[in-house]
Amino acid sequence: MIEFMPLIMFGVVCVVLMAGYPVAFSLAGTALAFAGGGMLFGIYDASFMGATPNRLFGLMTNQTLIAVPLFIFMGCMLQQSKIAESLLESMGEVFRRVRGGLGVSVAVVGMLLAASTGIVGATVVTMGLISLPTMLRRGYSPSLATGTICATGTLGQIIPPSIALVLLGDVMSSAYQRAQRNQGIFSPDTVSVGDLFVGALIPGLILVLLYVVYIVTIAFLKPEAAPADNRTDTEKADAAGSLWQNLAPPLVLIVAVLGSILTGIATPTEAAGVGALGACGLAVMRGRLTHPVLRDVCRQTTRVTCMVFLILVGATIFSLVFRGYGGDELIHGIFNDMPGGVVGAMIVTMIVIFLLGFILDFIEITFVVVPIVAPVLLQMGLDPVWLGIMIALNLQTSFLTPPFGFSLFYLRGVAPASVTTSQIYRGVMPYIAIQLIMLLLLALLPELATYLPNLLYG
Template identity: 65%
Template sequence: MEWMAVVLFLVICFVLLFGYPVALTLAGTSLIFAGIGVWSGSFDPSYLNALPSRFYGILTNQTLMAVPLFIFMGIVLEKSKVAEALLVSMAQLFGRFKSGMAVSVVLVGMLLAASTGIVGATVVTMGLLSLPAMLKRGYSPSFASGAICATGTLGQIIPPSIALVLLGDVLSSAYQKAQLSMGIFSPDSVSVGDLFVGAIVPGMLLVGMYLIYVLAMSFLSKTAMPTAEDMNSETTLAIKKLLTSLLPPLILIFIVLGSILGGFATPTEAAGVGAMGALVLALAQQKMSVSRLREVMLETTKITSMVFLILIGASIFSLVFRGFGGEELVHGFLSDLPGGIFAAMVLVMLVVFILGFILDFIEITFVVVPIIAPVLLTMGVDPIWLGIMLAVNLQTSFLTPPFGFALFYLRGVAPANVATGDIYRGVIPFIFIQIMLLIALAIWPTLVTALPDWLYG
């Protein structure tokens, strides 16, 4: 039975390489294996009796209700040209300095990550707006591409992140399962708010490391960027434009995150406030019409439907995988590794990193994390630290050639004179920066856990 679970996982990964829809691949392949198992007597069909209750639980999950609201908020801000106004005003302020445009890209990417939380939208938006401008001002194609891809993936770790919302829901179930397996009956769980708080310090550290690298390149490299950038703008005027474009999204971010961190609202309630706030902001700036609102709602519905359909497919997979004894196999394998928790974490991080080449973070969150998380939590791993490590790891795999999703997003909107090789070369330094952050979080877990402990005890 157990080898069938391994074959099932490998077959699903193989089928996904052909480009078939993820949700249908998960559900269809799992049901085919279940049928083979019933026919051969190696699978108990009663496992599938839990599917109706699981489907109902997914569609009524209070935490997952934050997903469409945060997606709506991000798309509204994207369509209302917030990124364009921020980038132009910051470039005018910092443009007279060497590396000024690159610094602006990193800062705007950070703000977009905190306001949209959608990696693909951020990379595409930054690629359309800033890449042609950076090339025109003399930045090398590789450096400009790397900076845009790296800052675009900040939406993976900086809250309010869709990835953290999904990870929080999965880790909460895994934590309760791990507690029950150890005979502990406790109402404690892992919330999305815990992950949001735990991600703040690592997210800011990563932005700081990006800025240090950009500034270092301005002194060390003569070819990566121009010697100076004259934007022909008065400083006072540039500051006024920056404040005008910066304050509204900052206020919105403060309301959303502040209400969560202060304990005034759940992530789902804060997401509702953020969605309404983004809509009011777009209307106030006269950037929203009936046709544009319809476009936003359609795109939100498509992305949300994709997420929930994948989750339903992953639920079918997890039941069939458990029916073949896959969970016991994984638990035994990780528990018996020489080196204990350290070896298990290294192996899990390596597997997640490799799977990030071929699977999106949604599939990994719904398919892989429910398998490995209960085992690691039973071994004593802190759930908040595990969630942030997984998020940073997945963010790194977004950048890694040749299959990094951020690279594909930028390739789709980059000018023809930017070669794919330039994009690949440009992200390599940023990959090393993210690996350095992962190592730092592994050595000093308090970088993740100190703030949640201080706020919530």
């Protein structure tokens, strides 16, 4: 019974989370209850709890995690400066005559927003408020329109600078170092957030391309689902000029943030500072940097940052208690005895993460599940960057899976009453299939994630 205590502990925390209790307190409360009970009955080593203060202090002084509030501030400021609205409107006008052009515009703008904000909720809500009424008014199928908005809004999970990749990078770095120590290897090598940013570029762009191909295919097979609109060449020229004016500022910001990371000029944390300052500059250029706007952005940034770090504190305590009960050894033994070796272990891990995405947010999965399984998988010889991108893509899929996909909730909250929940669910199904195809493609061709990091960083 004692040897299965880690699995019982994990099951209890899942039940508590499903009951609706706050994530951070569920993780910490469950861990402390199991630790206290274990010490009372003499089955838990109290020395593990002695490491808690040092762990939490290290968490608060982690240089990598400073990028989280900076990227959140950057995304909130860009949202408040209305850049997304102008870009969606002008791009929609340019591609208005093309069958399915408005849907393609939403996919492209979603990619640009992902590369400049990295916040899924803000992207889905923004595009839901702006583009969904326009798509419906121009005759788009409600299922195609809502599915496209939900799917492209989740691109902020995989396209850098992504908050999910920042958090996942920190967790993967700790897992990689632990895996090396378990193998008796003491090396300064680690997995950085920059490695994951670079590794996610090609898979992210391929995913956007698959979205576009799907939209264009539907537009030609079912013209009534994505009709075109007519207008004069003069209107087209005016729209093209407006598009360039609205497209140039965010492109400059994206190049400044990602370019400084890819070239090695700045770390992801330093680049996040550049992005936050650049977002303020764009708000000034558009006359949107007022005191109320700055106050709202700071409040929203503080609220989201506190949520993330409080969950991380709870997950840290949970991880310590889990390891104190021998959780690492238990998972390692299960994976080693699994049919298919490392391939079987990887398949089971992906399935578990996919299923947990139905009921848990990506933050809980990143902080609870990944630290448990990643060290064991890395000890079995998997590439850390490839593993990180596979997990990130899988976590992105969790935003779309009914009935608890957070992207579905975001869009449902802003969609008109004429759009039913069943239409939203039907709309995301093809995009879930596309993301699973992308996962399979990445599994068969790991070079999609590892080629650029190896090329740039050796």
